Amino acid sequence: MAALRAKRAVCVDSITELIGNTPLVRLHHIERSCPGVELYAKAEFTNPAGSVKDRAALFIVRDALARGAIRPGMRLIDSTSGNTGIAYAMVGAALGVPVTLVMPENVTVPRKQVTTAYGVEIIYSSPMEGSDGAIVLARELVERHPGRYFYPDQYSNPANPGAHYATTAPEIWEQTAGRITHFVTGIGTSGTVVGTSRRLHEISPAIRCVAIQPDDAMHGLEGMKHLPSSLVPQIYDEGVLDDTIWMPTDEGWDMAERLAEEEGLFVGHSSGANVAGALRLGRELADRGERGVVVTILCDRGDRYFVPLRWERNYVW
Amino acid sequence: MPLVRIPTPLRKYTQGQEEVSVAGTTVGEILTNLEGACPGIRERICDAEGRVRRFVNVFVADEDIRFLQNLETPVAERDEISIVPAIAGG
Incomplete structure (x- = not known):
């Protein structure tokens, strides 16, 4: 009988050692629309806290500890739309760093519950101001209470793209045996696309690296x-x-x-947008009669976005 | 008049205003009148068939209109209506 999956570490000292080295999944059904082109997606939902953000959170916290930026009695504080918060919560718990998160009040209920389960403190910003409102509130709190907080600021921290430069890019290169022709993924903080693309271009300047953004300010991705x-x-x-x-x-x-229906991959909307972008590139190649190996990212799983059921409809905000 | 709370990405249609007072007795009426006051805004909230886009959440007094009567949801004089988009990255 064939093995269930490629060999992984079976015994580690800390949950943080299970971050990264995520599998690459070929999208055989989706790629039927672009004959001659192979589509692959990196299953970042297999990270221990369930999203691509585990990589950045680990690199950010490790870097801060190494520099002595988090002193005893200080809390890590950052603004997040969700996944980074869950990742900080997991890494913080495992490495003994207390965490405070600033989130827009309309983040999905499962996200609030997951972060709370790790013992973090949540401060809510206005649901009308989105993630920029959370950024502004985090900055205000840090200014008001200097010395209480270490503010890594994932949007400005070089360790965020640095994580993908050091890990995601070489993993993809190795997993495709150097055959990758295109890398495409969406912008959240831009850490994934910037760090991975920077390294891939260094490895092979011929690889085309493409970002995805929502087409409008009022979007649902x-x-x-x-x-x-x-x-x-x-x-x-x-x-x-x-x-x-x-x-x-x-x-x-x-x-x-x-x-979900054709590949058995129940992923979030941002992953859907990433694969839709990969398919667009694949179709362009197929239309020109070219071959290619297109790689994208599956950021997290779809169950992170379940809306409350009717009888649970009392929204907190 | 009911008060409509406008999220950041739609404030370009309201000259930067965070709240707009709009007459109307149902959510549908209010969205139509909002379009009259702020041309272009309705298309960002509703699709071509006039339904609220599936990724936009509209709340009347903190209750999602999907769980009420959608665009037919009655709105009282002092109610607050919130239009809440998805959350951007990070």
Whole structure:
């Protein structure tokens, strides 16, 4: 009988050692629409806290501890739309760093529950101001209470793209045996696309690296940022990108549904948008009669976005 | 008049205003009148068939209109209506 999956570490000293080295899944059903092109997705939902953000959170916290930036009695504070918060919560618990998160009040209930389970303190910002409102509130709190908080600021912290430069990119290169021709993924903080693209371009300048952004300020691709209407992250570096795809919400949502029904991959809407972007690139190649190996990211699982059932409909905010 | 709370990505249609007072007795009426006051805003909230887009959440007094009567949901004089988008990245 064939093995269930490729060999993984079976015994580690800390949950944080299970971050990264995520599998790459071929999307055989989706790629039927782009003959001659292989589509692969990196299953970041297999990280221990369930999303691609585990990588950045670990690198950010490890870097801060190494520099002595988190002193005894201090709490880590950052603003997040959800997944980074859950990742900080897990890494903080495992490494003994207390965590405070600033989130827009309309983050999904499961996210609030998961972060609370790890023992973090949550401070809510206005649901009308989105993630930029959370950023502004986190900055105010840090200013008001100097010495209480260590503020890593995931949007400006080089350890965020640094995590993907050091791990995600070489993993993809190795997993595709150097055959990757295109890398494409959405912008949240831009850490994944900037760090991975920077390294991939260094390894092989021929690889095309493409970012995805929602096509409008008013969008439903949770976790993705429409930069023309947002605070632009300091770590964002257009210089490492070859192109940007402007993704309609419906195209991303429809692909998320297809992934669950056709590939057995129940993932969030941002993952749907990523695969929709990968398929667009695949179709362009197929239309020109070219072959290619397109790689994208599955950021998290779909069950992180379940809305409350009717009898649970009392929203907290 | 009922008060409509406008999220950041839609404030370009309201000259930056965070709240707009709009007459109307149902959510549908209020969205129509809001469009009259702020041309272009309705298309961002509703699809071509006039339904609220599936990724936009509209609340009347903290209750999602999907769990009430959607666009037919009655709105009282002092009610607050909130239009809440998804959360951007990070």
